[in-house]
Amino acid sequence: MAETSHPHQITGAEILIRSLEQENVKFVFGYPGGAVLHIYDAIYKQGHFKHILVRHEQAAVHAADAFSRATGEVGVALVTSGPGATNAITGIATAYMDSIPMVVISGQVPVAAIGLDAFQEVDMVGVTRPCVKHNFLVKDVKDIASTMKKAFHIARTGRPGPVVVDIPKDITANFAEFVYPSTVEMRSYNPVTKGHSGQIKKAVKLLLEAERPMVYTGGGVVLGDASELLVKLVQALGLPVTNTLMGLGGYPSTDKQFLGMLGMHGTYEANMAMHECDVLLAVGARFDDRVIGNPEHFYNKDRTIIHVDIDPSSISKRVKVHVPIVGDVKSVLGEMNDLVLQEKPQQSPALKAWWKQIEEWRGKHCLNYLNNNGFIKPQYVIEKLWDVTKGDAFVTSDVGQHQMWAAQYYKFDKPRRWINSGGLGTMGVGLPYAMGCQFAYPDAQVACVTGEGSIQMNIQELSTCKQYHLPIKVILLNNRYLGMVRQWQEFFYENRYSESYMDSLPDFVKLAESYGHVGMLIEKPEDVEGALTDAFAMKDRFVFMNFITDQKENVFPMIPNGKGLSEMILAEDL
Amino acid sequence: MRHIISLLMENEAGALSRVAGLFSARGYNIESLTVAPTEDPTLSRMTIVTSGSEDVIEQIIKQLNKLVDVVKVLDLNDGKFIERELMLVKVKATGGFREEMKRMCDIFRGRIIDVADGTFTIELTGSGHKLDAFIESLDKAAILETVRTGASGIGRGDRILKV
Ligand SMILES: Cc1cc2nc3c(=O)[nH]c(=O)nc-3n(C[C@H](O)[C@H](O)[C@H](O)COP(=O)(O)OP(=O)(O)OC[C@H]3O[C@@H](n4cnc5c(N)ncnc54)[C@H](O)[C@@H]3O)c2cc1C
Ligand SMILES: Cc1ncc(C[n+]2csc(CCOP(=O)(O)OP(=O)(O)O)c2C)c(N)n1
Ligand SMILES: [Mg+2]
Numbered sequence: 001m002a003e004t005s006h007p008h009q010i011t012g013a014e015i016l017i018r019s020l021e022q023e024n025v026k027f028v029f030g031y032p033g034g035a036v037l038h039i040y041d042a043i044y045k046q047g048h049f050k051h052i053l054v055r056h057e058q059a060a061v062h063a064a065d066a067f068s069r070a071t072g073e074v075g076v077a078l079v080t081s082g083p084g085a086t087n088a089i090t091g092i093a094t095a096y097m098d099s100i101p102m103v104v105i106s107g108q109v110p111v112a113a114i115g116l117d118a119f120q121e122v123d124m125v126g127v128t129r130p131c132v133k134h135n136f137l138v139k140d141v142k143d144i145a146s147t148m149k150k151a152f153h154i155a156r157t158g159r160p161g162p163v164v165v166d167i168p169k170d171i172t173a174n175f176a177e178f179v180y181p182s183t184v185e186m187r188s189y190n191p192v193t194k195g196h197s198g199q200i201k202k203a204v205k206l207l208l209e210a211e212r213p214m215v216y217t218g219g220g221v222v223l224g225d226a227s228e229l230l231v232k233l234v235q236a237l238g239l240p241v242t243n244t245l246m247g248l249g250g251y252p253s254t255d256k257q258f259l260g261m262l263g264m265h266g267t268y269e270a271n272m273a274m275h276e277c278d279v280l281l282a283v284g285a286r287f288d289d290r291v292i293g294n295p296e297h298f299y300n301k302d303r304t305i306i307h308v309d310i311d312p313s314s315i316s317k318r319v320k321v322h323v324p325i326v327g328d329v330k331s332v333l334g335e336m337n338d339l340v341l342q343e344k345p346q347q348s349p350a351l352k353a354w355w356k357q358i359e360e361w362r363g364k365h366c367l368n369y370l371n372n373n374g375f376i377k378p379q380y381v382i383e384k385l386w387d388v389t390k391g392d393a394f395v396t397s398d399v400g401q402h403q404m405w406a407a408q409y410y411k412f413d414k415p416r417r418w419i420n421s422g423g424l425g426t427m428g429v430g431l432p433y434a435m436g437c438q439f440a441y442p443d444a445q446v447a448c449v450t451g452e453g454s455i456q457m458n459i460q461e462l463s464t465c466k467q468y469h470l471p472i473k474v475i476l477l478n479n480r481y482l483g484m485v486r487q488w489q490e491f492f493y494e495n496r497y498s499e500s501y502m503d504s505l506p507d508f509v510k511l512a513e514s515y516g517h518v519g520m521l522i523e524k525p526e527d528v529e530g531a532l533t534d535a536f537a538m539k540d541r542f543v544f545m546n547f548i549t550d551q552k553e554n555v556f557p558m559i560p561n562g563k564g565l566s567e568m569i570l571a572e573d574l
Numbered sequence: 575m576r577h578i579i580s581l582l583m584e585n586e587a588g589a590l591s592r593v594a595g596l597f598s599a600r601g602y603n604i605e606s607l608t609v610a611p612t613e614d615p616t617l618s619r620m621t622i623v624t625s626g627s628e629d630v631i632e633q634i635i636k637q638l639n640k641l642v643d644v645v646k647v648l649d650l651n652d653g654k655f656i657e658r659e660l661m662l663v664k665v666k667a668t669g670g671f672r673e674e675m676k677r678m679c680d681i682f683r684g685r686i687i688d689v690a691d692g693t694f695t696i697e698l699t700g701s702g703h704k705l706d707a708f709i710e711s712l713d714k715a716a717i718l719e720t721v722r723t724g725a726s727g728i729g730r731g732d733r734i735l736k737v
Pocket of ligand 2: 398399400401402403425426427428450451452453454455477479481482483484485
């Protein structure tokens, strides 16, 4: 310890802990190491938050990320320097791509050792720069408190995102007085919240006069907690609505005005309506390439686009929009609702005709699947999961076909219930995401829908789940393939299944049991519902359900790469 | 089209790398980039010369504004502005070259700032075009070394970029 203690001075590590306390942090997900030993010692002595010891730093960041997705609060992870820090990168990039507010604290070698290739030194600020909203290297113990205040402020305001705070070891041992700022003033950072009233008026007028209106909403509605306002607006105007993968639950999926998810694996009706509409209201969605397909094809039809987003750089990035509205969803939708309320809109004949057209598209029942070949259909498992959990579970997923089936067949009626990696598409998030949700809501039903490829990317977390008695239910849709890769190889590489078959899988039942969990093997369609019921009845047990599914099932509809929204391949086409 | 973007950012370690990283990560062109502290030492002023379609330039401005350390961004091409760059050129100054170099230097209003045995070093300020023109008009064989600062830009009249 460098300096001696003055009466009101505490160590940097203690300042860090007190800062977290000031931010009302309830959980810190982390893993110790040399550079953070002072911090861990301060954690040992405190009683304000719970530290969750994971088995790999990537999982710490994913769990903190899911905690945030499920609650709306800022997630917090703590890792050591060097390998601890680099292990965290995938987690940070995953959160960044989906705009999740997080603060990741990393240890660093002592200030004097920086730049000397010291043991476990890595330039964390440099390495994370492209995948954080912002990052800090704290070089003076006096700056810890104000930096933490800024980090939380930046993470949660504007377009949210992860912030890294890198703290050299000696800084956590030095002494300073603890003063936590009550406000943040940054001349360089003042995100807009209120939308332009003139533009909002124009938008409402366009929607009222539209003949074929359509609403497309994304993660921004979930992140901005604006679901209720969205429902109000959409229902007052009688509009059709679709959600992106990240926006699911932002509008209740079981409502008749909901057309399902859109995009590469979206429904026929959502994609057709998106393509054929004359006025499109996009809210908190970023016209991703997996959503509108080929932008040139999208331009084939004329439509007026209104785009509400808090980040100006999301607007007119991939698709030119006509009425940009920069602002917070809550504020903008609130204002739109007020204007609509004054209008008392009636359903126009044009809107009636538009709905008739939409019902025709819906009549294709594009999500129907054949369930008669004796194998367990993955879609069926998800439908039964919905039944058994009464549509009210937190569902996390990994990345692959199982992710798409979960998105298509579990009808999310509430926001923050569907927790998955959309932007980065990170295999391995499922189990740590389930952990984050279960910590946030200990009594809730949490299901992790996964594949045998993905689950093995963070399988070590079964041990964490045991330590903290997390009653998660793993729904493994085991197709013995990297199914999403195999599907592309089937469609676009003439069935050359290059390295997409999974050989030598573990006996997942025994594996789960070896960690002290319950394992179940389900091989027949008629056993699916009973097994799920049994598993969810074990309210205090972690249950690993290995469903042996139809190996070559594919995800439909599908827009092939480079094609447009109306160029879907449907199951019935094959 | 070529655009000159001026920006003010917090004068903090790593600030430059955030801007440079943004341009490389998103594949934007950088023709030149200059940076130095301002009269307020907590602020750095940067001039970036870039090129791209109007859509790309719009994204560049938005992305720069999004950087947490950036205080203000101005696309100088949105109005009237002045652009200046400094160049130092070391040239051969032997025999016939000696008079020729002095003459060219006068025509372009440069200054000879170092005279040595057989070489001159010329200082020249102006727009990028003017500096290019100077180089063009010299005998290639006479040029020993050149160094340019990259452009600095400022708005005309009451176009002021300040916090
Ligand atoms: C295998 C796979 C397949 C996929 N297939 C599909 C598919 O078929 N369909 C699909 O939709 N996606 C699909 N995706 C996901 C896709 O890659 C994108 O992640 C997703 O479409 C982006 O969703 P979003 O547009 O809602 O944006 P998000 O990434 O959720 O971004 C949110 C937007 O809202 C803004 N915002 C945030 N907060 C606020 C606020 N308070 N107020 C206003 N605005 C705010 C942000 O600035 C941002 O522009 C797939 C991913 C994978 C891995
Ligand atoms: C970390 C990572 N590596 C590779 C990929 C590419 N990828 C996307 S889906 C997929 C297959 C996933 O297989 P599995 O988990 O078994 O799910 P399935 O598609 O079979 O349902 C792969 C390899 C990825 N998304 N993430
Ligand atoms: Mg699989």
